[in-house]
Amino acid sequence: MNVLASNGIDLCYETFGNADDPALLLVMGLGEQLIAWPDGFCAALAARGFHVIRFDNRDVGRSTWLDDLGVPDLAALFGGDLSSVRYQLADMVADTAGLIEGLRLGRAHVVGVSMGGMIAQQLAVDRPELVASLASIMSTTGDRTVGQASLENPGALVPPPGADRDTAIAADVALYRLIGSPGFEASDEELARNAAAKVDRGYHPAGTVRQLAAIAAAPDRTAGLRALTVPTVVIHGEADRLIDPSGGRATADAVPGAELVLIPGMGHDLPEGVWAPIIDAISANAARA
Template sequence: MLLIMGLGEQMIAWPDGFCAGLAARGFHVIRFDNRDIGLSTWLDDLGQVDVPALFAGDLSSVRYGLSDMAADTAGLLGALGVRRAHLAGVSMGGMIAQLVAVERPDLVASLASIMSTTGDRSVGQSTLDDVSLLMPRPDADRDAAIAADASLYRLIGSPGFEISDEYLVSFATAKVDRAYHPAGTARQFAAIVAAADRTPSLRTLKVPTVVIHGEADRLVDVSGGRATATAVPGAELILIPGMGHDLPEGAWGRIIDAITTNAATA
């Protein structure tokens, strides 16, 4: 079971307990840092993204695409000697998982697309007033970086599940202390912005697919999940009331059940 994380998030954003829950169902669980984040390769030599220009629609500073990140994922499976894997991706990770299934179907036993979307700009759009909050500040010191991350997840997290401020600060601290790389987040964000609509290619998939989305997601509107499930033939859609753009512990059981039930059909 290969877990693919979202924008700017390290592999530790897949909580240990969540991974243990999947392992308890008999899966060998793999989590990893995407390119440009965490302890993976940082691609600063490619140059910076002009974030204000990107928000204005200028894609000239995009440095790589989601297909490159899908190729990274396929390469990781090859390096580990894994011939086929069940893929589960959240947010940008769901987009990457979708592309691996499209571009390397031989590697994919099942697909779980979580809090993600199709790339169709008419669905899955953020309802946040200021999407730039997703961009960590390059000049932030440790305390400011921790505070900003905790604040972001107070904003986009799950209103229907209890999550303490202490947990959010502890989680943010672990991420900042492990690795803090705002330039990588910007390049990943640029890859998302530049991505084409995947709807036509998703219609060609023949892999068991489950689409999971929180009904209270403010970052990727639930319409993105609905569109994904509509596009993939035979996909099951599971909507979780009160869940936002995170993995609240209170929803782990339902998410794990959905992922493993879908995988069992492969």
């Protein structure tokens, strides 16, 4: 684990592979830490000839926690009142740009999932000189008419504040039972093991709420995506209940020349059964650069 100062905060990051290989930056989603990119997935990308970097976004894991900003009002947020938003998605884009610059990666292949896909998209729009290729996975454009969740209880996305270890683990297991891949279902033991690793490394519900608020306040990126010239692949699970596949289709439709890869049975996670097609798509797209 390493720490780099970026955009006024510290970002914790980890690398795989040879530093002389082309850089591939992995950007994680809402409330998730860098370990949500599975070790085997990162190692497989490194074996394809990439220098892989994964990192904790602000407010999660071992990057800077911004608790001094306070916690957004979730009820108001879901009602459309954005006055309690504490920072913007644009701030997280600036964090990511600062990491690329601080590590002297030059132009990196950027891969983002969910919220990380939103960050990666906006980074490609705002700072195209930093992005060699773009892979947007299980994400959407910010257009509220697409990509909407089909969950009965969206509050399940927010980990319970002040929970003891067992309660926090159980909540994470329940969440991934809800949004995970029905075609690649994980065992209870695997889900509990993954949840325990996250809780023990850096359980921080307030950060998840602030990130959720940033997503809610983010503008529609469609117009910016239409101006992209960077090679782009959009990957989405056909069984995603958190971000409907219409979000992926809209992203691919917006970016000129983008390839759309839909994976049957895949939900809103990265089970080992979907690694091969995702890594193949990322590698092929990077080769276009």
